[in-house]
Amino acid sequence: MKEDFLHYLWKFKNFECSNLTTTSSLPITIIQSGQYLEQAGPDFFNAQLIIGNQKWAGNVEIHLKSSDWYVHHHEIDSAYDNVILHVVWEHDVEIYRADNSEIPVLELQQFVAESTIENYDSLRTAKSWIFCEKQLRSLDQFLLNNWLERLFFERLERKSVLVTVFLQQSTSDWEAVLFCLLAKNFGLNTNSDSFLELAQSIPFSIIRKESFEVENLEALFFGMAGLLDLDHQEVYSKDLKLRYAYLTSKYQLGQPIMRPLQFYKHRPDNFPTIRLAQFAMLYHQIANLFSRVVELTTMEGMYDVFRISPSNFWNTHYVLDKQSPFKSKIVSKSFIDLIVLNTIIPIRFAYNQSLGIEDTESLVQIVQSIAPEKNTIIDRFDSFGVSAQNAFQTQALLQLKKEYCDKSRCLECQIGIELIKGNSKCNLS
Template sequence: MVTLSEDILHFIWKYRLYHHQHLCTVSGKSLTVLETGVHNRNAGADFLSARMRIGDMEWSGNVEIHVHASDWYAHKHQRDNAYNNVVLHVVYENDRSVNRADGTVLECLELKPLIPTPILHKYRELMSGMYWIPCEKLISTVSSLHLTQWLTRLLVERFERKVAAFYEVLNQQQGNWEETCYIWIARYFGSNVNAQAFDQLARSLPSRILAKHKDRPLAIEALFFGQAGFLENTAFEEEYPRRLQEEYHYLRKLHSLMPMDASVWKFMRVRPGNFPSIRIAQFAALCARAEHLFSAIVQTECTDELKALFEALPVNPYWLRHYRFDAASPLHSCQLGVQFIDMLLINVIAGILFAYGKYIGKEMYIYRAVRLLENLKAESNAIIKRFSKLGVGVKQASESQALLQMKAYYCDKKKCLDCGVGVQLIKHNERW
């Protein structure tokens, strides 16, 4: 049996999910709730600025909610003058009378006989932990209108969460959008395994240094591989890495650079196409072609043109037959794959547009971020596939991103009472 929590009582009070007719306080006075008040999630009473009529008098004040009336004393409210302005004590079960800190008796509403049985039943079912997501058996019954509205809100919430981290880097880069964008994209080239290493690489090699060698692709490649630590203390057999090594030796002294320790890069359990050596070659080619990445992104409105920024990169032909230096391999593509580019647009580029729009106060960039996700296909991963099996149609990346947000921050944490789906399921008992 799931233990009853104050959260569900807050929910019931907020949405008036109890029998309203002929309400009376425990003392026998008639009660009419005019306004439930503002839900307070900080210290103090649970609902602020409520209005109600108790007996013949109208009151304006706060409402405190507990599972048991005696929780008032367990929480030491009788010693806190801040609770003297509580005008109604709402409890599931009234197990004792309660006095305020000033000694006055507090009027009480007992909810236990007033709550429809299906509401608590549905809440306990959602909290039982029996399913992949709490509403697994019911999510398909939520109207498409409500689901669409909730997913739209979740998408913005996901953007907000992502841009918070982006702004941290922006602050570190003293408001330099080009440099921040450069670092942010570099991180994605490292995927989960080498994201931190790519971050370190980009920070060790500011884009202003690359700009000085924009007409010399070999110099840019040498700078990236040299700073990554891949050109240190090695006697290469093949000409291309030897040329890189020679070039980097000169550039390192010119720009007073200090290379990374190559041991930070991870090759184990990484597919060859994702080897850091390949990704560095691709990122170097991107930087060689697009000197100002951020400017190119914000000036490009068409989704296909955004994709084109990352297609047909001038990657050195050496990487057509290599995944590592001095280790020949069969012929393969050294270009970014279609899926990688789509995921880059979804997880990075859209976020950059949203962050920029919010930062400068121009909604056109926020709308472009949303529209970009609406123009891209939904991700295909285990979570999205599972939602599809539950009857949730997922076609656009905007929908899949919203569902990933819901799964991580609502379903997994059982925050059904804060979730648009959970609210609909519990509030509307005609669906049960």
């Protein structure tokens, strides 16, 4: 038994409520169980109860044993003076406030259905991947879909935090924020930090001025990435090096980034050189990119914008100084899907919030039109009976696994809450 389980029981009234009594046999009626506070002080704030014939308003503290009150020294902490009920699993000692007044105690175990405890124990038994893996197939689909929708927006809120940070750093220049976010996500997981450092090392005002020549953007990107430091023999590479030297002097740019780019274990099409060349062409071809994408309402429009081919040099190269057979390096549809999910949707969500616009429906429609992501997490959910039909659902499942399953937050998860419910008359629907 853990204390967080008792928090769950009280929060959701998952126990027999009709004949509640204190340990001194006074009847208890719950009007409001209080606001759950996950911080210092009593566990539930501003509860309303009738104990005996007296109505009380105040706080509720929860412990496994009554004696924990003294173990935690609450009797000398004024924050607990307004506790009107001590909810425990096992009552082993009477407790008193600092003024020596006795605090009523509810011993919860005698009011909790055996089935609820069994469900809780079952959910916390050994797992091969997640605790509820054996019960997932039995879930009500309506409950699951509602929870996935909430999870999607949780994930979106988390991603939009970075947008807010960049916005403050760029003095509210949305185009500059998009530039940094796109750079980060063009780098994929392996090079995301390096690409972001690169983007932040070049003032966006310079990108605006130099975007008329794609070679200038490539020179800036490859130079700041430290890829032009070697003595290259290719004419194109030498030209980029000269351009970089000129631009560095012109704009008084600093040293190349500290994080080296990673090529290892990447397919050639995902080499950082290719992604930087595509990124350069994107900003060469499309001015005011943020203004363009913020108005798009379909994935077809997104594909039209981001389906970019880098300069001709890259048709026969993957790196700067080694020729390869001809192959077009156009940005793939699957890569655009990732860019939209990880960059465009979060920045539009944050932008709408900044304007006080409620436009989540159109964002959801875009995400629902994207094919489901393919990775080991989504595959495992599928093997346990939860199949994703689109990226809206895969994003939600990723949030579920990383923020709830991996952190054992079953008692905060709607799936866990539903699976633990027993036969109590006070169960919340």
